[in-house]
Amino acid sequence: MTTWPKAEAERTRAFGIEYLDTGAALEVRLAGTLALADAAALWRELQPRLHPSTHEEVRLDLSGVESIDGGAMALLVQTRWDLETAGGRCEITGASPAVQKIVDLYQSHPPADRRPPPKARSAVEQIGNATYEALLEVQLVLAFVGSMVLSMGGVLRRPRTANWREVAHIMNRTGSDAVPIVVLINFLIGFVMGFQSAVQLKQFGANIFVADLVGLSITRELGPLMTAIIVCGRSGAAFAAELGTMKVSEEVDALRTMGFGPLRYLVFPRILGLVLVMPILTLLGDLVGVLGGLLVGITSLDLTVTGYLIETQGALHIWDVFQGLIKCGFFAIAIGVVSCQQGLATSGGAEGVGRRTTASVVTALFALILVDAGFTVLFHALHL
């Protein structure tokens, strides 16, 4: 049986192949030029015919091969190993000295069993694994907070061991640079709230109470929360990515070996910077949120600027603003702790940095809502 010369139907190729079948043995005679471009055709030719169950011995005769590249030789040599692994016998013969060099090159290392790829996990296993990993993350965050408390003691005893010089830079990055987006988002939130409430309140002729609704909800709840969400997405993600990259490039290890604790050198300045700028950003957010409501009041509800502001002043108590500021301090700590913890827990290169940055934002958002809910219940219970 022979397929030499090559079939017309096939695309032009530079090699020929001929089979000599003697029952127990099969001799495959290859000729011409074999290259990676022909590897697909060569593979399709060889695979259906070469199996230890049909022939005990296979000889790959390369005496007619003028030249061969590494890709084609890789296929032949791997075919040989696969046949022998399956219990057959296979040899590569007849190669010219030039071709034999490539045969020797590819046969110079013995094959080895590869580790099997990871098995697909069942849905139950995946849920169990995800739950375990979530609990493990909680444990890691708690352990991180514990280390911070211990390290804080050391910083209080020896304040110079922390990198306080970094705080101003962090405040600039997380505060000044965030002003435009904080202003825009809070203004729009106040505007949308005013607009939505105006539609309802207009029906009862209670237009003026838009000022009360917007003022209270912005200062007590939405101003601090929206500002925290922006800071979380902006600065929290940046902290996690920055520390994560430092971790995988061994910069954190270098700090350790130079006697700088990563908590004191990297984490405390970031958290302190956030704690200092968040109240300022929140106050700014409160102000522009009220202005957003004011715009709706004077454009859609026929209210005057003075009337709107007097109504807002009457509805708001200083404690309402203070509530928001208390919350935002804890929001800042939550964002700082979670993002730094996730950053320092990074491993595994670029993919690990991406994974931890995502986890940092998601976990910090969850922490923000949790803190917010906790304070809302607490203030309610204390009748504040």
Place this chain on the structure above:
Amino acid sequence: MTAPIITVTGLTMGWDDTNLLEDASFEVERGEVFAILGGSGTGKSTLLRHLVGLDAPRAGAIHIEGVGTPSLEVGRPSYGVMFQSGALFGSMTVGENVALGLTAWTRLPPAAVDAIVRAKLRLVGLAGFENHTPAEISGGMKKRAAIARAMVLEPELLFLDEPSAGLDPVSAVELDELILTLSDALGLTVVIVTHELESIFKIAHRCIMLDSKTRSIIARGDPRELRDTSRDPDVHHFFNRTTEDA
């Protein structure tokens, strides 16, 4: 006499307002192992980045296979590159890293791709590591996997940036032998950036030596001849260190 595979003419390159190399010209012949030498900061790796098209020259021209200044347009690459760190993709297994070029630029069936990948990994001494991730293998193994990835599409030209840097002596010698064998058996042209002089004497047919003071090529030729005959004090000092090391 065949035409050189790489021709560099009047190349000026640098960073910011500093030129690392000015008006440099050299050629790389087909089938040779060509070393780019020099101390730290002389622009060896920067020159390699220019040769593969990652950076554009400030002046001058680079021709590979007669084609002008290389560009990195999307398409099957005509040469393989191994970066200093290996630059394996962490989200893929070692096998997937090596298979990437084959799956993207050939129509081989998956089983054939797998066969070639296994053979390539065995060739570089990584048999059985197909399903490991880069994070699970050592730095030397990453470099060897990166060489397998660089040569999977059978390029005629291979660029290697500091292949043996950071390797233990045994792995470094094995890597040198692999490079020599690849060049010899497959006729590959290998351009190698290194300052491992023991390695250079063993594998390089020709070399150029960059100098940061003069921003030029201060020596070119057979490294063994340069070691024995060069009267330039910097070149002499550079290769004298080799003699002591060797």
